[in-house]
Amino acid sequence: MGGYERLRADVVDRKLCTFCGACISACLLRHLEWAGEPLRTERKAACEDCLICYEACPVRGEIGDDEVFGEKRRDRFLGVYRRIVAARSEDEEVVRNAQDGGVVSTILKHLMKSYVDGAIVVRKQDGWAPLPSVAKDVDDVLAAGKTKFGISPNLMLIRDAVLDDYLDRICVVGMPCHVRGVRHLQRMKFELAPAIKFVIGLFCRENYEYDALRRYVESIMHDISAVRKFSVVEDAMLVHFDDETLSIPITEVKKWVPRHCLLCEDFASELADISVGCDGSPEGFSTVIIRTEHGERVFTEIEEEGLLKTTSADLSTIRDIAKRKKEKAEQTSRIYALRDENKSVEEIAEQLGIEQSTVIHRLEKY
Numbered sequence: 102m103g104g105y106e107r108l109r110a111d112v113v114d115r116k117l118c119t120f121c122g123a124c125i126s127a128c129l130l131r132h133l134e135w136a137g138e139p140l141r142t143e144r145k146a147a148c149e150d151c152l153i154c155y156e157a158c159p160v161r162g163e164i165g166d167d168e169v170f171g172e173k174r175r176d177r178f179l180g181v182y183r184r185i186v187a188a189r190s191e192d193e194e195v196v197r198n199a200q201d202g203g204v205v206s207t208i209l210k211h212l213m214k215s216y217v218d219g220a221i222v223v224r225k226q227d228g229w230a231p232l233p234s235v236a237k238d239v240d241d242v243l244a245a246g247k248t249k250f251g252i253s254p255n256l257m258l259i260r261d262a263v264l265d266d267y268l269d270r271i272c273v274v275g276m277p278c279h280v281r282g283v284r285h286l287q288r289m290k291f292e293l294a295p296a297i298k299f300v301i302g303l304f305c306r307e308n309y310e311y312d313a314l315r316r317y318v319e320s321i322m323h324d325i326s327a328v329r330k331f332s333v334v335e336d337a338m339l340v341h342f343d344d345e346t347l348s349i350p351i352t353e354v355k356k357w358v359p360r361h362c363l364l365c366e367d368f369a370s371e372l373a374d375i376s377v378g379c380d381g382s383p384e385g386f387s388t389v390i391i392r393t394e395h396g397e398r399v400f401t402e403i404e405e406e407g408l409l410k411t412t413s414a415d416l417s418t419i420r421d422i423a424k425r426k427k428e429k430a431e432q433t434s435r436i437y438a439l440r441d442e443n444k445s446v447e448e449i450a451e452q453l454g455i456e457q458s459t460v461i462h463r464l465e466k467y
């Protein structure tokens with residue numbers, strides 16, 4: 102079996118794909134494309150003896166902390182880190198275009214001064230659909246500010262950034278699943294991996310299907326292009342317009358969580374150089390987890406230049422969210438394993454000691 106056939110059989114057809122895009126970049130012959138999932142439209146002779154796209158897939162194996170950091174974690178839920186702070190950009194233009202404290206955009210602007218020539222980021226298209234893109238200057242960074250919910254195969258652009266745009270020093274911004282994809286490409290010594298100089302990971306409880314979100318906003322007679330930003334609080338998704346804020350109940354939003362997110366254990370982008378999110382910080386600030394030596398050097402430079410103001414972050418909040426995400430992933434995988442054994446909803450609920458409604462909800466994506 103060739104690499105692509107294995108990728109399909111072991112990952113895509115088993116519904117394990119996180120849509121990170123790594124396999125698409127890995128095929129330097131460009132036989133794979135993005136079609137809502139990685140797709141090879143026709144069988145190629147080169148695929149006969151090639152396993153590259155299969156080997157590039159991060160879903161196939163765990164990555165140990167020591168492979169990235171040279172040490173094991175002391176914090177079971179947040180991973181290896183050097184320090185955690187809450188921060189907000191001092192640059193008003195950045196903050197205006199940002200989701201929270203504008204920390205991601207501030208780090209990118211700083212990196213572009215001397216460490217990287219470009220970054221893989223996510224812009225929006227046709228309303229708020231995520232569009233992976235290569236930022237080459239500060240305007241591109243600002244245009245990518247704010248959170249776009251939906252699947253975004255960011256890593257497919259590593260190949261284009263290096264081979265088409267001739268960038269040999271790039272930063273990747275992504276979700277925890279993208280960060281794992283990058284670390285896996287580095288571990289497998291993918292030819293283009295040396296170009297990845299910095300990894301910024303976002304926090305992520307879960308993602309949502311963009312089309313479902315768009316349909317909902319349109320069904321309540323609102324134009325999604327007029328949305329200023331989306332944010333998620335404990336019991337709702339907030340849709341911010343210039344003159345009003347709508348609230349979508351979390352029970353509705355939960356229906357749009359893709360299957361692979363129900364099985365995902367990583368909240369805090371545990372393998373990034375620096376991780377950024379909003380949980381654990383006051384309104385308008387971002388929580389920043391500085392993990393690597395390189396991350397520490399870059400963040401300290403930014404602080405010393407006065408580009409950010411910082412305050413303390415609430416560690417117990419983020420640790421609790423990270424813990425709950427791991428527990429939920431474990432629970433989902435046990436529900437699916439019992440379903441594989443043809444157990445009924447009642448039997449699964451009884452065996453795991455959980456509500457039947459929880460089992461029913463998870464099985465909607467089984």
Ligand SMILES: Cc1cc2nc3c(=O)[nH]c(=O)nc-3n(C[C@H](O)[C@H](O)[C@H](O)COP(=O)(O)OP(=O)(O)OC[C@H]3O[C@@H](n4cnc5c(N)ncnc54)[C@H](O)[C@@H]3O)c2cc1C
Pocket residue numbers: 198199200201202203204205206207221222223224231245246247248249250251252253255274275276303304305306307308309377378379380381387388
């Ligand atoms: C799908 C999703 C779920 C999230 N869930 C949580 C959560 O549960 N808890 C939490 O604390 N934080 C979460 N975040 C992170 C949070 O929304 C902010 O991105 C983070 O606080 C950084 O804010 P900022 O102002 O520093 O970023 P900005 O300076 O505004 O920069 C935002 C960056 O996010 C990138 N980006 C936007 N959309 C995507 C996407 N779909 N995939 C990859 N990169 C993207 C852009 O490239 C941009 O560089 C989530 C983000 C996303 C995209």
Ligand code: SF4
Pocket residue numbers: 103104105127128129130131132133141145147148149151152153154155
């Ligand atoms: S040439 Fe190799 S990497 Fe490319 S699609 Fe075929 S098997 Fe995958």
Ligand code: SF4
Pocket residue numbers: 108112113117118119120121122123124125139157158159160254282
């Ligand atoms: S590399 Fe990423 S996009 Fe490709 S099959 Fe694996 S998880 Fe899916």
Ligand code: SF4
Pocket residue numbers: 119276277278279305306307308361362363365366367
């Ligand atoms: S929940 Fe996990 S798989 Fe889903 S987008 Fe977030 S990091 Fe990726």
